[in-house]
Amino acid sequence: MNDEQRRRELRDFLRTRRARLSPEEMGFPVGRRRTPGLRREEVAQLASVSTTWYSWLEQGQDIRVSAQVLESLVRALKLTAEERNHLFMLALGQSPPDLTEQRESISPVHQRVLDHFEAGPAYITGRRWDILAWNQVASLLFGDFSVLLQRERNFVWFFFTNEAHRHMLVDWEDHAQFVLSKFRSTCSRYLGDERLIELIEDLQRVSPEFRDWWSRHDVFGRPFGRKEYEHSLVGRLVFEYTAFLVAEATDLRFVVYTPLPESDTLEKLQQLKELHIKVIFTKTSSE
Structure with missing residues (x-):
């Protein structure tokens, strides 16, 4: 031809x-x-x-x-x-x-974009919802992803197994069902992916909620929404979140949380940053 x-x-x-x-x-x-x-x-x-x-x-x-x-x-x-x-x-x-064998990575440009976004948490996930990169604010709110095991840095695993995040997120159950339904719609694109199959089996084993809801086969979702967190140090944080596909690598999702304008979330995030700096300074001074 x-x-x-x-x-x-x-x-x-x-x-x-x-x-x-x-x-x-x-x-x-x-x-x-x-x-x-x-x-x-x-x-x-x-x-x-x-x-x-x-x-x-x-x-x-x-x-x-x-x-x-x-x-x-x-x-x-x-x-x-x-x-x-x-x-x-x-x-x-x-x-x-072969989609399941491609190595996922982000470019230095992606990381710089994350690092320069300081208004709220932001991170990038891959085809299996692994958290590949994140900014400082994400670490302040969700914890330091760099110290987690590879499995623990999967967003779905984190959502269903991290107790601290579960207790901090307001209306966790509603958000978890939404995450699960969105995750299932992604899985349909990679049927037969052994790592995804293993992830799903492990989640069914460790999370009763995941096991019960997975059997419903719900598939729906939208790339935006609202989340509220009750933080132990600064109180209620309210965000709008949205997700974008990375143009040159459309299996990557860029997720951004923006403080709700009418809330005092931006000011409270600044308080968290200052508290974090004080902790680092105190730790360094004592060594």
């Missing part, structure tokens, strides 16, 4: 995959549509790419395509494993990488 034939096959494949998706099920208004399925701009929105770029790709134009962007299209178009392989062969001329 020459390049022109390959691009033509890619064009037709993308069009047919787009046409089979229901706008309503994908969260778009139905309205009056001349053709079935999603519009190009809707697919582009779901894949976090520009409409122009996606249009060029679907038109069969000779443009550069990365594996990361193709993975975004796989999720946006709800492709099966076989369709994912077919997409990679048409777009890149090679099979896709």
